[in-house]
Amino acid sequence: MVKGKAIKATVLLAIALLVIALVAGCGGGSGSKGKDEGKAGGKTVKIAFLGPLTGANAMQGVGARNAFKLAVQQANDAGKLPFKVEVVDLDDASNPGTGASAAQKAVADPDVVAASGHWNSPVAEATIPIFKSAEMPLVIWGAIGPTLTSKENYPYITRVCPTQKQENLPLANFAINQLGRKKWAVISDTTTYGKSNTEAWKEEVQKYPGAEIVSIDEIQVGQNDFRPILSKIKAANVDGVYFGGVVMEAALVRRQMVELGMKNTLLVGISGIVDDKFIDTAGKDAAEGVVATKPGKDISKLSGGKAFEEAYQKAGFKEPYGAYGPYAYDAANIIIEALKQAGTDRKKLVDAIAKISYNGLLGTTAFNEIGQTTNVASTIYVVQDGKWVDWDVSKYKSGERKLPGAK
């Protein structure tokens, strides 16, 4: 009998643990702080932020969330609107399923009038129909799949950051035209993000006579071992490796490249890898000389950049704002501006956002006929001494150092 009881107790304990795990897992996203914060004459105005707050890309989502909150906080403090605005942050965990249920949650809340979301294009793909059918405006702050903004999705879906196509163009110009690298190996992940990167890069390479892609390898997100692919690429003797994926896999690819004696092979990527976590994981030495492009200009060079950085520091956020923080910041301000112009009706907001011309941190953002931003300045970055440095001020440009594989 005693034995039976012991087993029962263990089983009960296990069930209790599971329940705790489930509850903790589900309840993590909705931060409902300060109940009276968003009330105005009994009315609460909420805007939703969606992004990867946990998971492999959490560093991107959390930084953008902080910048987004900062913009709202500043608007509230300055009394820009006749009511206070509250941010509802929802975790999409880089997972389309999780993202879709987060979006459902946002549109189901009658107080939520607009949303800004997503760093992962597949997640945005899953949530766009939800926002469209609820007729709620979604301003994309960080997902760069080209097809997210389209005629069908206009005017509900707008995007403040450039698409992959808009990103690959300056990178190709730099790496192929300016550096003169012709023979490329491509590694991309199997997500929509990776596949459309491969397509965009292929298109760009074709524009330059003599440039060619010798191999394309598709990897899984979450894969850890790239040595077989890299050994093959090493034997092909390429001028450069193009990586069309995100931080974690990129860092492991670079790390294993160095391990296999390919330190002298150039690795280039787009904004998905411009993150300090890339350097942390790849290791400072291995990351040295990796080149990537990021849309927008160096924050410190922008007119409002210094004020933004200071305000961000002052607000006491622990995490860096990351590559897409400034976009999220502008996205929040665009929504606030639209609220000012059109009030809190979802439908009116949709039109107000689509027609907006907003002069923000990144310059003047306006949306074209499919909701895509026309503001596409970009910067080339290179890793130098464990930091992403603007190419124009780097030791590589000045000739003090040479990029991997430079003749």
Place this chain on the structure above:
Amino acid sequence: MLVVSQLMNAIMLGCTYALVAIGFSLFFGVMDVVVFCAGDVAIFAAFAITALVSIAGLYATLNGILPSFVSVILIIIAGASITGLLMLLMYRTVIKPFEGKSSLMPLLSTIAAGVALRELIGIFYPQGRNPQTFPQLLPAGTLANFALFSWRNIIIILATVVLVALLYLFVNKTKTGLSIQAVSQNKEAAIMIGINWQQIVLITFLVGGFILGIGGFLVASYYDVVRFDMGAMYGLKGFCAAVVGGLGNVYGAIVGGMLIAFVEVFVSAFIPGGTAYANVVAFLMVVVFILFKPEGVIGEKSVEKV
């Protein structure tokens, strides 16, 4: 040259699969159960070791009083012992209650335990859902300036070989090991000649958990990162390796691990555009094995085994 380096890649991958496959085979051999949480248990060890190294002062103090390789070994043994004990706990809570019942029960309960373990790491380890950089405890550098033979690769291969050799000696030359074999071959007869069956089972789980722990450490060292959900795929590959090699046969586990790793590496290396299909081909091979050679490469000829 390319073939040689791809061979090396495959051997390394094979070693990592083999270690978890050995765990599967050991448990199956003695208990006739498939302990499906083996992959997650192994990754738990990697997290335990990461935690031990990052506990403030512990590693530094150890390094202060002992030569650094001794403190590294101590930490690895500590991590592996934790998983050994965890495996005992698993046995007591999710395997023993189903003794003598359908073997499907422990299969399901260990799958559930694996999921729970994975999620608990994700929830309770600081920033557990983010990939963690695994502390590099193995020496850096290469043998004779030859990129293929980094010390780490050599140590991983040697550790696998030594572990298997020790296991061989333990199973064949010690009384406890022989008792494990006896129980594995005929439980009733073993009990009749006075073998303490319960004790043998406990020892098996302790040893199996320890091996899984070492396996987790070597895998994480090879990849440089640990993710909380790595155990799922790792466990599945290990199980497939055990099945291909012959479930219940420790040497088969090594052969199976190598086979799967070779198929994976060579598909991605020598078939243009094959990388995306590496896993597809590897698992298809497993299906073919189950269909046409269910006893595995060096398993005993009995279809029941799988």
